[in-house]
Amino acid sequence: MSRNQEQRHVYYDHDIGIEAYQLSGVVQKFPNHFHDFYVIGFIEGGKRHLWCKGREYDLSAGDLVLFNPRDNHYCSPIGGEPLDYRAVNISPEIMLGAAREITGEDCAPRFAQNVVYQSEAAASVGDVYDAILSDAPKLQKEEAFFCLLEQVLQEYAAPFESPEPPEPDEQIQKLCAYMEHHYAENISLDTLLSMTSFGKTYLLRSFTRQLGVSPYRYLQTIRIDKAKKLLEQGVEPIEAAGRTGFSDQSHFTNFFKSFIGLTPKQYQKIFTDGPSPAVPGEEGAEHED
Known part of the structure; x- marks a missing residue:
């Protein structure tokens, strides 16, 4: 196919x-x-x-x-x-x-x-x-x-x-909590370092080992999850992009599709259009109309 x-x-x-x-x-x-x-x-x-x-x-x-x-x-x-x-x-x-x-x-x-x-x-x-x-x-x-x-x-x-599986250590949990509350901001590695006793390389290694994803991937996943909730509430994709820290709608759309398999607009239609099937072929689009 x-x-x-x-x-x-x-x-x-x-x-x-x-x-x-x-x-x-x-x-x-x-x-x-x-x-x-x-x-x-x-x-x-x-x-x-x-x-x-x-x-x-x-x-x-x-x-x-x-x-x-x-x-x-x-x-x-x-x-x-x-x-x-x-x-x-x-x-x-x-x-x-x-x-x-x-x-x-x-x-x-x-x-x-x-x-x-x-x-x-x-x-x-x-x-x-x-x-x-x-x-x-x-x-x-x-x-x-x-x-x-x-x-x-x-x-x-x-x-x-x-x-239960072991929890991340206290400093890593602190970084996760910060990103979950400040996901819309332009977070830097130095910002995260200021909350720990780690060096840059150790922070990246330790975070990835304990969470299974890097700090940047963790932040992007949180942003996508927050954006999904906004789209489900009827917020326009361009506004959802701005409210969740993405630099522009194209950047948002590409990340969203790579994570979810749909564009933001296609995902939003799930909650507004009812159970009518998607149209074959449309899903290959990389950008919103």
Whole structure:
């Protein structure tokens, strides 16, 4: 499938409060980044090399991917093969409520592994996506969603009594908090250094080792997440770019698409246009109209 035949379908379902998306014929590389939500997805076709939390995987059709919030990851095609992929994005709030119903435990689950080869749960992801795409009755969508989560949590979630992954040290946490509050500002390395006892090289190495992403990539990921929330509220892309620290709309659009796979305008339409499919070929555009 050529580049102009790429298809990127993304929908937000108000009944169950999750995003569902499908990528077809995509050869794009996705940079090292993280999300503030859970991802449950599967490879429908093509092959991908995935890096996640310091480990590497070769993925092919039928493989399941599971990302916790803040699991850093990036991927690229193998042999130039186009990717066919379907997934659902689940906010921590929705996941916590659903997990409480399923497990009876009042704490957020954590996936114990990021890749499951040839998982039977892949079909269940497709069931949720299809129910959302067809705008099925609410009960049908809820049933498909809870069946998927029950299957995934029972088979691949860490026991609730398991120790949490180690937190970054206090100085790194301080830098993260600063960037999360001052993301719209022109933050420099010297600004970050002034809050630590580190040298420049040590700061960059230590931050990347503990978070899995560099300080600049962390800042850009936070900016993209803030911009998504503005777009969901109906803020125009050019205003969202200015309010989240991007130098201009072209810069914003290129970063947004490299992280999300859609332009800002295409992403915003998820929340304004309802469940009508995206138009094949449009998604290859690199800039907004």
